[in-house]
Amino acid sequence: MSSSTYVQLVDLAKHFGKVRALDGLSLDIAQGELVALLGPSGCGKTTALRALAGLQELDRGQLIVDGKDVTFQSASKRGMGMVFQAYSLFPHMTARENVEYGLKLKTHRTAGDKRKARSAELLELVGLSTHANHYPHQLSGGQQQRIALARALAISPKVLLLDEPLSALDAKVRTQLREEIRRIQMELGTTTLFVTHDQEEALSIADRVGVMRNGQLEQIAAPSELYDRPKTSFVAEFVGLTNPISGKVSGGSIEILGSVVKTLPGSVTSGTGIALVRPESIDVVASKSGNAKVAAASFLGASCRLNITMNDGAKVTAQLPSSDAAGIGAGATVSVSLLDMPVFVKAAG
Amino acid sequence: MSLILFLIVPTAIWVHLKLPLLRRPFELLCLLPLAIPAIVIVVGIAPLYRWISIHLTESPITLSGVYSMLILPYTYRSLSAALDAVDIHTLAEAARTLGANTSRVIFGIIMPTIKTGIVNGSFIAIALVMGEFTISNILNYKTFQVVIAQIGRTNGNVAVAVSLASILFVLVILLAIPTKKRRSAVLDVDLV
Numbered sequence: 001m002s003s004s005t006y007v008q009l010v011d012l013a014k015h016f017g018k019v020r021a022l023d024g025l026s027l028d029i030a031q032g033e034l035v036a037l038l039g040p041s042g043c044g045k046t047t048a049l050r051a052l053a054g055l056q057e058l059d060r061g062q063l064i065v066d067g068k069d070v071t072f073q074s075a076s077k078r079g080m081g082m083v084f085q086a087y088s089l090f091p092h093m094t095a096r097e098n099v100e101y102g103l104k105l106k107t108h109r110t111a112g113d114k115r116k117a118r119s120a121e122l123l124e125l126v127g128l129s130t131h132a133n134h135y136p137h138q139l140s141g142g143q144q145q146r147i148a149l150a151r152a153l154a155i156s157p158k159v160l161l162l163d164e165p166l167s168a169l170d171a172k173v174r175t176q177l178r179e180e181i182r183r184i185q186m187e188l189g190t191t192t193l194f195v196t197h198d199q200e201e202a203l204s205i206a207d208r209v210g211v212m213r214n215g216q217l218e219q220i221a222a223p224s225e226l227y228d229r230p231k232t233s234f235v236a237e238f239v240g241l242t243n244p245i246s247g248k249v250s251g252g253s254i255e256i257l258g259s260v261v262k263t264l265p266g267s268v269t270s271g272t273g274i275a276l277v278r279p280e281s282i283d284v285v286a287s288k289s290g291n292a293k294v295a296a297a298s299f300l301g302a303s304c305r306l307n308i309t310m311n312d313g314a315k316v317t318a319q320l321p322s323s324d325a326a327g328i329g330a331g332a333t334v335s336v337s338l339l340d341m342p343v344f345v346k347a348a349g
Numbered sequence: 350m351s352l353i354l355f356l357i358v359p360t361a362i363w364v365h366l367k368l369p370l371l372r373r374p375f376e377l378l379c380l381l382p383l384a385i386p387a388i389v390i391v392v393g394i395a396p397l398y399r400w401i402s403i404h405l406t407e408s409p410i411t412l413s414g415v416y417s418m419l420i421l422p423y424t425y426r427s428l429s430a431a432l433d434a435v436d437i438h439t440l441a442e443a444a445r446t447l448g449a450n451t452s453r454v455i456f457g458i459i460m461p462t463i464k465t466g467i468v469n470g471s472f473i474a475i476a477l478v479m480g481e482f483t484i485s486n487i488l489n490y491k492t493f494q495v496v497i498a499q500i501g502r503t504n505g506n507v508a509v510a511v512s513l514a515s516i517l518f519v520l521v522i523l524l525a526i527p528t529k530k531r532r533s534a535v536l537d538v539d540l541v
Binding site for chain 1: 439453458
């Protein structure tokens with residue numbers, strides 16, 4: 001355990017019938033850090049979060065927060081702030097009363113004046129001080145989730161737990177709110193565990209992202225490392241887009257698309273393998289004597305995505321800055337090569 | 350009626366929250382009095398009431414026991430509908446993470462949330478009890494309805510007047526049942 005470790009999940013296990021929701025999950029979170037757990041549905045990420053909140057009993061494992069074992073402590077005494085996927089504001093209370101609720105209870109009891117000041121401060125923080133006297137049904141989804149965030153933060157939680165809080169919102173609000181969550185989290189320095197199935201969300205705001213699969217952590221790393229240096233084929237394929245291209249592996253390199261590139265640790269070391277190549281690692285230049293043809297081109301704003309058919313029939317997707325893609329349209333003959341970026345290679349077949 | 354509310358509200362919440370597997374049997378049990386004719390209930394319960402009136406009291410207040418059974422299906426249905434309309438699991442979990450214990454979750458969060466359902470159930474129960482004749486008459490209790498029937502045998506006009514008054518009373522109660530209409534919301538234009 002490093003000196004800055006604040007939250008420790010040690011060897012957590014939980015079965016639901018025959019399904020192993022958690023299968024020996026261990027995770028350390030440093031104080032003030034925002035860790036996102038990412039994975040497909042049913043991978044156990046929500047179970048892990050609920051276990052830390054005290055809302056899910058475990059079959060095995062230990063939960064340590066701030067040096068104390070909280071494994072058997074009830075949810076009401078753990079001091080965790082949680083924002084749920086479903087709207088969870090108490091419908092009979094105004095926004096202000098919702099934020100003050102936790103402070104009125106025995107565990108966090110605060111005097112009336114201080115409580116009012118604290119709720120005003122938090123409503124200000126989430127930018128909704130003008131809506132303090134609104135009832136939940138008078139607020140939009142995004143506003144409700146902001147109030148829920150203020151309510152969770154009001155009790156000065158040891159850990160802030162976010163269970164897909166943005167998934168019920170539309171795309172624009174989601175982007176705005178996730179940036180706001182990050183701003184508030186950094187401002188308050190609250191240790192945060194964020195569960196999501198949206199990789200863009202996880203990669204954009206987390207200090208570290210943990211990719212989960214079948215109740216276990218496949219890899220946990222900083223977003224850029226996770227994207228550029230995946231340790232398993234599952235991580236490579238789950239995070240971002242990849243082109244599976246087969247080639248011959250030898251001596252830590254693979255030969256694909258006429259180039260030789262290094263392979264990442266954990267890749268296949270010999271024989272034929274399938275390289276998982278990112279679309280941005282493929283360089284495309286318009287050339288009449290090129291080795292491929294563009295099947296379709298989609299303009300995405302700052303970048304352009306090209307669906308390319310190689311002369312040998314293989315299909316690849318490349319993504320390049322719109323400025324570089326100028327003049328390359330559907331039907332154009334192009335020359336495709338690889339940028340010098342290490343790739344993950346999985347076993348063929 | 351208070352008796353049934355006192356028993357059924359926390360029980361229904363508990364079953365919805367903690368024992369979802371028991372929901373169907375519990376619902377069946379609560380709806381059972383609907384399937385049994387009042388006369389059958391009386392026949393079954395008469396010996397008990399005979400014992401009560403001999404050994405304890407002859408007060409019609411003891412009828413509340415059998416009336417509780419009678420109003421159970423109606424109270425339960427309106428409670429169950431209110432509980433299904435909101436995500437009480439998430440509300441309960443949110444309250445727990447904020448430090449609320451089980452009784453605070455039930456009395457401070459869920460009961461106010463399903464207030465409309467509780468009030469509806471109560472009013473329907475009052476209306477039902479106001480019209481109940483079979484049980485009290487057969488068990489020989491002098492309730493309002495039994496008395497009206499007795500007066501009717503001697504003085505028709507008074508009986509009609511009292512009956513009309515009681516119908517009006519029940520009508521007022523039924524009209525007082527809060528509708529789903531909430532305070533008109535000031536809709537905010539901003540999305541976030």
